[in-house]
Amino acid sequence: MTSFWAVATMITLLSKMIPAQPVLSDKYSYFNVVTDTIRLKVGDKCPDIIFQDTTGDQGNNVKLSELKGKYVLIDVWASWCAPCRSEYPHFSLLAKKMKDKEITFLSISLDTQVWRWKGPVLNQMGGLQWKVRDETFEKAFGINTIPRYILLDKNGIILSLNMTKPSKPELEQELIKLKGI
Numbered sequence: 001m002t003s004f005w006a007v008a009t010m011i012t013l014l015s016k017m018i019p020a021q022p023v024l025s026d027k028y029s030y031f032n033v034v035t036d037t038i039r040l041k042v043g044d045k046c047p048d049i050i051f052q053d054t055t056g057d058q059g060n061n062v063k064l065s066e067l068k069g070k071y072v073l074i075d076v077w078a079s080w081c082a083p084c085r086s087e088y089p090h091f092s093l094l095a096k097k098m099k100d101k102e103i104t105f106l107s108i109s110l111d112t113q114v115w116r117w118k119g120p121v122l123n124q125m126g127g128l129q130w131k132v133r134d135e136t137f138e139k140a141f142g143i144n145t146i147p148r149y150i151l152l153d154k155n156g157i158i159l160s161l162n163m164t165k166p167s168k169p170e171l172e173q174e175l176i177k178l179k180g181i
Contacts, residue, residue, distance in 0.1 A: 039141075049136050078109055078111050092125070109129065
């Protein structure tokens with residue numbers, strides 16, 4: 001059974017390493033996302049990608065622009081990712097330590113099945129939790145490995161596409177140095 005999950009995880013990760021192409025096709029136009037976006041880089045404005053929150057069975061539509069006015073540290077994870085789950089207690093502790101600062105800690109799950117995302121793992125996590133609706137986010141941000149930590153400024157500008165892991169003390173030091181935190 002373990003080897004099945006190891007192979008499934010490897011296939012998932014390898015499938016995400018396909019070279020970057022224009023990342024949004026016509027199939028995503030239903031979600032009101034600009035269809036000519038290419039892979040984002042530091043300094044780019046974050047597009048208004050639609051996610052699901054944890055409300056109800058299917059979740060409500062939410063956007064990163066709703067968090068404008070504060071820095072946003074995004075934890076990209078999935079329920080099947082053991083390193084993601086091992087980093088989460090550190091992410092949660094950092095969020096508690098910085099609760100009075102001008103920063104929002106957001107976890108975005110790459111799980112495609114609601115039952116996996118809203119299962120036992122999510123119940124243990126708490127905090128602000130969203131889920132991708134499709135591959136738009138992954139492709140736009142070039143997500144090919146997780147966990148991954150992304151930092152946005154107060155205006156939704158990408159400051160870092162690959163922040164230090166929360167288990168490293170350097171992350172807290174980097175965040176405290178942010179202007180107006």
